[in-house]
Amino acid sequence: MIGGTENRATPPMPRPAGEQGEKIIHRPIGLLAELTHRCPLGCPYCSNPLVLDPRQAELDTQTWARVFAEAAALGVLQVHLSGGEPGARRDLVEITEAAHRCGLYTNLITSAVGIATSTLLRLAEIGLDHVQISIQDSEPASADHIAGYRGAFARKRALALEVVRLKILLTVNVVVHRSNIDRIGEMVALARDLGASRVEIAHVQYYGWALRNRAALMPSAEQVARALKAVDELRRRYQGELVIDAVAPDYYARFPKPCVGGWGQRSLNVTPAGKVLPCHAAESIPGLEFWSVREHSLADIWTSSPAFNAFRGTDWMQEPCRTCARRDIDFGGCRCQAFALTGDARAADPVCHLSPSHEQVIALAAMQHGAPYLYRTSAGAAA
Numbered sequence: 175m176i177g178g179t180e181n182r183a184t185p186p187m188p189r190p191a192g193e194q195g196e197k198i199i200h201r202p203i204g205l206l207a208e209l210t211h212r213c214p215l216g217c218p219y220c221s222n223p224l225v226l227d228p229r230q231a232e233l234d235t236q237t238w239a240r241v242f243a244e245a246a247a248l249g250v251l252q253v254h255l256s257g258g259e260p261g262a263r264r265d266l267v268e269i270t271e272a273a274h275r276c277g278l279y280t281n282l283i284t285s286a287v288g289i290a291t292s293t294l295l296r297l298a299e300i301g302l303d304h305v306q307i308s309i310q311d312s313e314p315a316s317a318d319h320i321a322g323y324r325g326a327f328a329r330k331r332a333l334a335l336e337v338v339r340l341k342i343l344l345t346v347n348v349v350v351h352r353s354n355i356d357r358i359g360e361m362v363a364l365a366r367d368l369g370a371s372r373v374e375i376a377h378v379q380y381y382g383w384a385l386r387n388r389a390a391l392m393p394s395a396e397q398v399a400r401a402l403k404a405v406d407e408l409r410r411r412y413q414g415e416l417v418i419d420a421v422a423p424d425y426y427a428r429f430p431k432p433c434v435g436g437w438g439q440r441s442l443n444v445t446p447a448g449k450v451l452p453c454h455a456a457e458s459i460p461g462l463e464f465w466s467v468r469e470h471s472l473a474d475i476w477t478s479s480p481a482f483n484a485f486r487g488t489d490w491m492q493e494p495c496r497t498c499a500r501r502d503i504d505f506g507g508c509r510c511q512a513f514a515l516t517g518d519a520r521a522a523d524p525v526c527h528l529s530p531s532h533e534q535v536i537a538l539a540a541m542q543h544g545a546p547y548l549y550r551t552s553a554g555a556a557a
């Protein structure tokens with residue numbers, strides 16, 4: 175869900191006291207602020223954890239304002255206001271204004287369901303820079319079915335048009351899987367018609383809710399091949415008109431992606447209750463100790479918290495990553511995926527064809543069926 179980040183030349187931070195070896199701590203660029211886990215939708219691929227933070231545990235407005243000030247001082251440039259659905263927060267305008275006052279580029283990531291037009295107008299007035307709206311499909315009935323919410327498609331369309339009318343930059347996020355992958359062209363055309371300047375095509379990543387729905391969401395190899403070809407053609411067709419960001423789906427790749435640009439290297443994620451994570455799925459790895467903004471400053475957490483240092487640098491790696499020429503390119507892939515598929519968070523991401531567990535990924539990709547979705551709910555998965 176995180177929008178694009180950019181590289182910049184800032185000096186590395188000092189190492190934490192007692193730190194040995196080659197671990198260099200860079201400054202973060204992006205902060206994902208998960209304002210709430212509440213959401214009216216029930217997407218079966220939702221990246222929120224299986225156990226959601228309750229409303230009573232959410233950080234208040236003042237604490238978010240402090241977090242943004244500390245983030246700006248740490249070097250963060252962009253804040254992504256996300257959830258759940260950030261529109262579920264009654265103080266969304268005040269929170270956004272606090273980030274804006276700190277000089278942060280503000281990006282609202284929303285399902286569009288739960289943001290009133292009047293709220294959007296106030297957000298525009300206080301200087302919201304960018305909006306990302308997710309669409310589930312180009313066909314309304316299918317889109318509402320995937321979202322688990324009747325009327326979601328119409329609301330998304332209406333809010334996207336309003337965003338563009340208010341001259342706020344719009345990105346349309348498209349999460350691609352078995353049910354909609356054959357309509358990538360139609361979804362990109364919809365984004366263009368809505369006035370988006372950018373489309374982010376993201377294949378489902380299989381942890382959390384998506385792991386539960388893996389067989390129902392997994393596209394076939396033929397679908398993936400067609401989709402990759404379609405994206406090439408779409409980029410040519412919309413060149414100069416629409417930026418199309420897309421990456422190959424994990425289970426059909428030869429090499430893994432450099433997940434979150436490297437663990438503890440470029441970004442941090444604050445949960446609704448205030449825990450700070452190196453990536454939004456990091457809580458799926460047992461045994462990691464996460465610090466909270468309620469007890470620590472963001473700078474302290476970034477440099478010294480056990481979770482951020484667990485997989486920073488390359489010292490933690492095992493073979494085949496330890497001696498691999500790509501270890502500083504993809505950082506061994508996704509730690510959460512390595513744990514989900516092998517039970518060992520230090521293993522090479524099994525998506526990599528050099529991993530001893532890669533055959534397992536090939537076998538799992540072949541396991542597809544049309545089972546009903548288990549929708550995300552606050553009480554657990556519901557069919």
Ligand code: SF4
Nearest residue numbers: 213215217220258285
């Ligand atoms: S993925 Fe769907 S269910 Fe999850 S937060 Fe986003 S809109 Fe809500």
Ligand code: SF4
Nearest residue numbers: 495498500501506526
């Ligand atoms: S072996 Fe490890 S470092 Fe090398 S390409 Fe595979 S995941 Fe990346």
